[in-house]
Amino acid sequence: MAERSAREILAAKLEHFRREHAISSDPAQRFALEQQIEQTERELAALGASTPASPLRVDLTHLPAGAEHFLGRGPELAALDRAWASNGATAIVECIAPGGTGKTALAKRWLDAQRAADPPWGGAERVLGWTFYSQGSGAQRNASEDLFLAHAIERFGVDIDAAANPADKGSALAEALMARRTLLVLDGLEPLQHPPGQLAGELRAPGLKALLTQLAAAGHPGLCLLTSREWLTDLKEWVRPPDGSGADAAIESEIEPTGPLRGSVLRIDLGSLNEADGAALLHARGAVRAGAAAIAPAQARLDPELRAASRALGGHALTLSLLGRFIARAKGGDIRRRGEIDLVRADQDARGHAGRMVAAYVHWFQQAGRHREVAALHLLGLFDRPAAPALLDALRQAPPIAGLTEPLQDLDTDTWTITLANLADAGLIERRDANGAPAPDAATEPDTGTDLIATIDPAATQVDAHPLIREHLGATLRERAPDAWCEGHRRLYEWLKTNTPYRPDGLPGLQPLYQAVAHGCLAGEWHEALADILDDRILRGTESGSSYSTHTLGAISADLAAAACFFDEPWVRPARPLSAPEQAWLLHEVGFRLRALGRLAEALEPMRTAAEMRVFEQxxxxxxxxxxxxxxxxxxxxxxxxxxxxxxxxxxxGDRSDNCHLPVKQRPRLADALHQQGANAEARAAFAEAEAMQAERQPQYPLLYSFMGFRYCDLLLSDAERAAWSAAAQETANGGGYRSAFAAGLVAVCTEVARRAAQTLEWGEQNQAPLLTIGLDHLTLARCAL
Structure with a gap:
């Protein structure tokens, strides 16, 4: 009876939580209710009770702008439909293409179709989209996976410590995705991949690597859609080979498999638009005449003028969209007048195409006396993400930034809104609500089941632009108005450091400080950004185990991305204005985090340079x-x-240091290296010397403990372990003789090492030592028993 009563109570609670979730419009309340729903479902499952299907949860607000200039792509959309309908036979789809060719547009158009499908979202219980794209696409690009992992873990109710390493988080997240039909869209992965070179395309984000390889290897009932400029070499083993037939064969890449193919990964090489689709896109954006003759919509794909323009721009979707809008506004819709625009195709660079089109718009605005639009547009060159209203306001405040914001002084709200609307109408920017979703004036509606509801408050409207447009604007501003560039970043830095809690809690709370570090470095505020923001407010000290962001939140990747801001060339040349001690500290911290992320080869140079600099400084x-x-x-x-x-x-x-503990700590490291080299006698002497020093300095702890003790025990057990394996091999070959192969001395060694481990374990438990220290002692005891 008690069990039935518990089930009834839990079922009633579940119904209540779901009813409140359905009617709530508050994002925070909806999220809290989701957590209560999932907890109640788990409690019911533990009692053996079935539960109704969970409510649909959709979060696509973290995807970027860029879907507006979509056209064509029929075979690719069909391939995505087949992958989603495969119920896990295809676990991952990679959509690869250069910047601005429409990867995000394809993903968002397909998501629109899934929203309207029957059933919505193909029966998925959860839909999550995320973009990793940050400003810059060269060798210095750096981004972090930490915020995504934290967000996804919380959204999917994964139970794992925040300080766990990224690989464990990725693995736990993969398990959660395998449990329910989930659609996961990860956009713009290239900042998390190695640039061209020996490791080109390989993920340098261990959490994402664990997540994606586990999904590819084990499969899951949903689908993960990835977009990037580079193939993910980590997934090559599971890529489906072309079968030579049908639409799939036309879009799947030719590969040279290096391992067993399971076919769970589909690669789509998106490429540029063909001439016909490019011509139709130009027409749809406003290029509707050829001279005095109108071009009918039905004839757009065949029109020679439109096709020639499409061919001249290499079918680059973003540039074609901007060109069509420009022709409509500045050239009366006449495609023949495109020759009046300086769009000569000098190279294949996608940013060059889009940049020329943005430059043409700027010139046209200037000629028309629309200086507000020019100034507002260039503000976006200071950002690597959607620009928050408060930050735009900070840039527009008096006194004006010379050469940048004079036309934006003393604007009322209506005039500022109109200025942004004009840029949005030209396709240069997109306005987004406070949660990152397209603003209502973009003729969109919130997703059914979305947790984050769009606001109509203009003061909360973020401003975003395609990354290629931001890159062009930023490079132009830095080159032509370097003083305005520096002052703009300085204002953003000052606003972020002043208006953020001094030491905020959690990874989301730290994001404004990470952003402040980036703007501070670009403004030349190197020393303050390093000491006051990164060290004092984010890391909060870097003594062993004390770093808040690293050891409490596990934000190793985010810390590394912040550290990259202080380099002229990661991870080789720190910024010159930094002092030698600052550079050495920075190099050491970078090496430590690269090692923690498994990027061992990359960690060598900064670690060695840091050591040499510190010797030079004595x-x-x-x-x-x-x-x-x-x-x-x-x-x-x-x-x-x-x-x-x-x-x-x-x-x-270390022996020259005034730190009395350092000589004790460094000798076991030498002894361990000597042990691995085979110099066991010298290794034993170094361990014994260290232990004698330990007993002298800490008489209450006369044995080496923690890592030092574990390494010593590893050496002491080596002869016994070799004998055990040799005896086991002999027993397998000849039968019997296993026990007789042990010399009494080796058994005594095992007994003595077990005594050591038991003693250091007791000390560790008494002093609440780190779990790893206690775990190593247990491991030593297990080896002795074996």
């Missing part, structure tokens, strides 16, 4: 730490001789 304590970390890294990479050499250096400089 900072013996930090130099000893740096060389010790470098030795461990080299050992992990199999560079044993280098590891021994640098471990010796760590001991040498």
């Amino acid at each position: 900072n013996w304590t930090e130099a000893g730490i740096s060389y010790g970390n470098l030795s461990e890294l080299e050992l992990a990479l199999g560079q044993i001789q280098e590891a021994v050499t640098d471990a010796r250096r760590s001991v040498e400089v």
